Amino acid sequence: MSLQLDTLAYTNQLRKLPPEHKLIFAFTTLIISLCSHALVQILIALWMTVWIVIYARIPAGVYWRLLMVTIVFCLTSLPALMVNGVAIANLPIVQLDSWYGLTFGQFYIYISRSGSIQAWGILTRALASTSCLYFLVLTVPFTEILQTLRWLKFPALLTDLLLLMYRFIFILLKTANELLTAQNSRGGYSTWHTSMKSLALLIGQLLQRTLQQYSQFSLGLQARGFAGELRFWHPRRYHSSPRYTVEAICGCVVLIGLEICRNAGIFTRI
Amino acid sequence: MQEYLLEFEQVYYTYPGSERLQPPALNGLTMKIPSGKKCALIGQNGCGKTTLFLLANGLYKPNSGIVSWCGKPLIYNRHYLSKIRQKVGLVFQDPEQQLVASTVEEDISYGLCNLGLPETEIKQRVEQALIEFGLTNLAETPVHHLSLGQKKRVSIADVMVLHPELLVLDEPTSYLDIKHTRNLMKTLKEIHQNGNTLLIATHDLDLVYRWADWVFVMDKGQLMLEGTPEDVFSQKTLLEELELGIPLILC
Numbered sequence: 389m390s391l392q393l394d395t396l397a398y399t400n401q402l403r404k405l406p407p408e409h410k411l412i413f414a415f416t417t418l419i420i421s422l423c424s425h426a427l428v429q430i431l432i433a434l435w436m437t438v439w440i441v442i443y444a445r446i447p448a449g450v451y452w453r454l455l456m457v458t459i460v461f462c463l464t465s466l467p468a469l470m471v472n473g474v475a476i477a478n479l480p481i482v483q484l485d486s487w488y489g490l491t492f493g494q495f496y497i498y499i500s501r502s503g504s505i506q507a508w509g510i511l512t513r514a515l516a517s518t519s520c521l522y523f524l525v526l527t528v529p530f531t532e533i534l535q536t537l538r539w540l541k542f543p544a545l546l547t548d549l550l551l552l553m554y555r556f557i558f559i560l561l562k563t564a565n566e567l568l569t570a571q572n573s574r575g576g577y578s579t580w581h582t583s584m585k586s587l588a589l590l591i592g593q594l595l596q597r598t599l600q601q602y603s604q605f606s607l608g609l610q611a612r613g614f615a616g617e618l619r620f621w622h623p624r625r626y627h628s629s630p631r632y633t634v635e636a637i638c639g640c641v642v643l644i645g646l647e648i649c650r651n652a653g654i655f656t657r658i
Numbered sequence: 659m660q661e662y663l664l665e666f667e668q669v670y671y672t673y674p675g676s677e678r679l680q681p682p683a684l685n686g687l688t689m690k691i692p693s694g695k696k697c698a699l700i701g702q703n704g705c706g707k708t709t710l711f712l713l714a715n716g717l718y719k720p721n722s723g724i725v726s727w728c729g730k731p732l733i734y735n736r737h738y739l740s741k742i743r744q745k746v747g748l749v750f751q752d753p754e755q756q757l758v759a760s761t762v763e764e765d766i767s768y769g770l771c772n773l774g775l776p777e778t779e780i781k782q783r784v785e786q787a788l789i790e791f792g793l794t795n796l797a798e799t800p801v802h803h804l805s806l807g808q809k810k811r812v813s814i815a816d817v818m819v820l821h822p823e824l825l826v827l828d829e830p831t832s833y834l835d836i837k838h839t840r841n842l843m844k845t846l847k848e849i850h851q852n853g854n855t856l857l858i859a860t861h862d863l864d865l866v867y868r869w870a871d872w873v874f875v876m877d878k879g880q881l882m883l884e885g886t887p888e889d890v891f892s893q894k895t896l897l898e899e900l901e902l903g904i905p906l907i908l909c
């Protein structure tokens with residue numbers, strides 16, 4: 389899955405836009421979605437879907453699966469907020485808050501009004517903010533995020549570490565995969581018992597191989613004249629698109645306007 | 659012009675910690691790499707080829723003996739070594755070991771950035787290397803999306819962009835199919851025509867016979883034999899003793 393997301397980030401239709409534009413856009417919408425109310429948040433989630441699926445041409449199925457991760461995660465945790473229980477004796481205290489309730493022996497279990505409102509708020513906020521982050525993940529390759537960080541004068545130590553982590557994730561995945569295939573081909577996972585044994589071996593070997601890879605990698609770095617800092621040259625082949633810039637700015641202004649109107653109470657008065 | 663680029667004189671090297679387990683990886687090796695030639699190094703697995711290459715690049719320091727470049731012994735300080743590593747380009751057997759950055763063009767630029775060159779020159783040299791090695795349409799591809807043949811090509815471009823005088827390749831054709839081996843040999847031919855000296859380690863004797871001007875035979879950390887392919891492969895008994903065999907063409 390991580391490799392698929394990575395591929396999409398390199399091949400989407402918004403690749404040619406300057407990465408800092410996309411970063412600013414994603415963070416602006418993220419901040420709006422964190423500060424606003426349900427209506428604006430739902431609009432943001434929908435708008436981001438348009439950006440991701442229609443403008444960037446990320447397959448809808450992939451995006452849907454990603455959203456499902458968030459939704460399922462929320463749905464498993466929200467009932468805890470919505471459902472409350474009290475002893476029968478305390479029923480009058482929660483009478484106002486109770487939406488629908490059942491009595492079980494000495495207990496009264498009910499769906500809470502305030503809890504439901506809270507849960508709904510969390511769900512819309514989670515959807516809006518994850519869709520903003522998915523926009524970032526799906527349209528900006530990790531290397532370009534790093535470039536932007538360097539451009540913003542982030543410390544070299546931090547960006548170097550991020551870069552090495554990114555490189556090593558794929559080396560580690562490859563090593564783990566190779567080991568797993570080797571074990572599978574020799575029947576390493578045929579029964580529960582051997583599976584456990586093989587898994588333990590895999591984890592131990594992975595550490596050893598990673599250390600080995602590391603020492604080879606540092607030789608490789610030295611051979612190429614490593615001078616204490618990883619520096620690269622980046623060509624800039626981006627084209628900013630007036631059409632997308634205008635849509636992004638207008639959209640954000642409308643969303644902020646909507647939120648201010650809501651807070652001013654215009655909608656509730658009418 | 660110097661007759662010999664790189665010289666090894668009575669070089670001994672033992673990997674730290676393996677003194678009692680194994681004989682030294684290089685056991686009194688004496689070898690001279692002639693300038694302007696296509697050299698090949700053959701020998702069994704574990705005969706010290708890779709160790710030799712790491713010493714050639716100044717990555718390891720010999721326990722005793724002298725490694726010299728153009729007649730002058732290597733000095734093991736940072737400044738001098740970075741110059742040597744630019745002149746002796748080392749391509750590792752496993753390209754994964756050498757690729758540092760996340761996209762192809764960034765990776766090619768890495769060595770140039772380490773030399774502290776101005777940006778315009780880096781740009782020009784990276785673009786030239788992309789064209790020379792047929793990597794233009796892979797320029798923005800992340801390295802973990804490349805096939806092994808492509809990674810190999812990138813790792814050679816990485817080193818060639820620094821304009822080394824001696825290019826050392828550790829088993830360049832392992833992992834590669836016939837088509838990619840042919841392409842690689844074509845690239846190496848072009849590199850040689852531009853005046854570079856080449857040294858490759860390989861197990862492919864037919865390739866050595868067809869391609870090399872000068873052949874070194876190593877065994878147990880020592881140089882056993884050197885000469886033109888015709889001379890070396892005429893010594894059938896010695897090669898049989900070393901269990902190396904001879905090219906199929908001569909069988």
